[in-house]
Amino acid sequence: MPPTPQERRAARHQLGAGPGAPAGRRGPSRGHKKPITVDAILDTAFGIVAEEGYEALTMRRVATALETGSSSLYAHVVNKEDLDELMIGRLCAEITLPEPDPARWRPQLIGVCTQLRDQYLRFPGISRAAFAAAPSDLDILRVSEGMLAILLAGGVPPQAAAWAIDSLTLYVNAYSLEVSLAAKRQARAGDGWVVSRDELLTRFAALPDTFPETKRYAAELTAGTVDDRFEFTLNLMLDGLLR
Incomplete structure (x- = not known):
């Protein structure tokens, strides 16, 4: 079953510091790049849509643009549908x-x-x-x-x-x-x-x-x-x- 809105919000805020909480990066880039936040994810997603159209937007594409792994995004955004709703919001x-x-x-x-x-x-x-x-x-x-x-x-x-x-x-x-x-x-x-x-x-x-x-x-x-x-x-x- 897909997560409920309440579960999606809980997953996004699991770090306990609200929507702007940074997700830790993995690997050698840790500490050398801007932290991953909901706003950073949204800014990147909108940039992709503006340049390439909505059909180009995937979680993997956003992660690549942010030079991180998809798992870093999931600390804030549960899935593509959740990202969609955040963007429309x-x-x-x-x-x-x-x-x-x-x-x-x-x-x-x-x-x-x-x-x-x-x-x-x-x-x-x-x-x-x-x-x-x-x-x-x-x-x-x-x-x-x-x-x-x-x-x-x-x-x-x-x-x-x-x-x-x-x-x-x-x-x-x-x-x-x-x-x-x-x-x-x-x-x-x-x-x-x-x-x-x-x-x-x-x-x-x-x-x-x-x-x-x-x-x-x-x-x-x-x-x-x-x-x-x-x-x-x-x-x-x-x-x-x-x-």
Whole structure:
């Protein structure tokens, strides 16, 4: 069985001096390099994701970058899933939550989702770390608490508000991952999968008559920026909450 959140925290703090407690290094490097801490592990992990993408992130890769063995990391981070949650928690810690205002609950909620999206887009593909995870990190829960408070202030029924948080965060995660993947493709020279809007319009115009609606509404299908579509979808989701 995977460790519970309580067991993971206990394992991380087993040295008894809190999250910044140094883990001893092994071998000849002991005493000659900076101690291993949760913050050092996270800084290194974020650096790897920023440079190489989330798919490059492994515990072994972090240990190598820190010039240590994997066992030094496990004094603070139980496994890759634990590292994932810590990373998402650090990003969530930078999100500003407004005081819930019943008159402005929609723009407030969209603002929180936009901040979360922008945090994810700083590190290519990192929103994968937030999928299929039941959060226990207090910084992640702080954002969920803030979103719940905004929804309730807007008159959304508690059950609908609770499920709306799941739906909204899932969409933000998926949107951020798609944008990261598209940017990665675009960065590859000569990638034939990257299609401009003009090229897409040309392709739609050349479709056979068995696609009448796609041909007729090609301009609408290809209109808008990714930000336009992001806000449109959030508003579409929010429209149904009070019904």
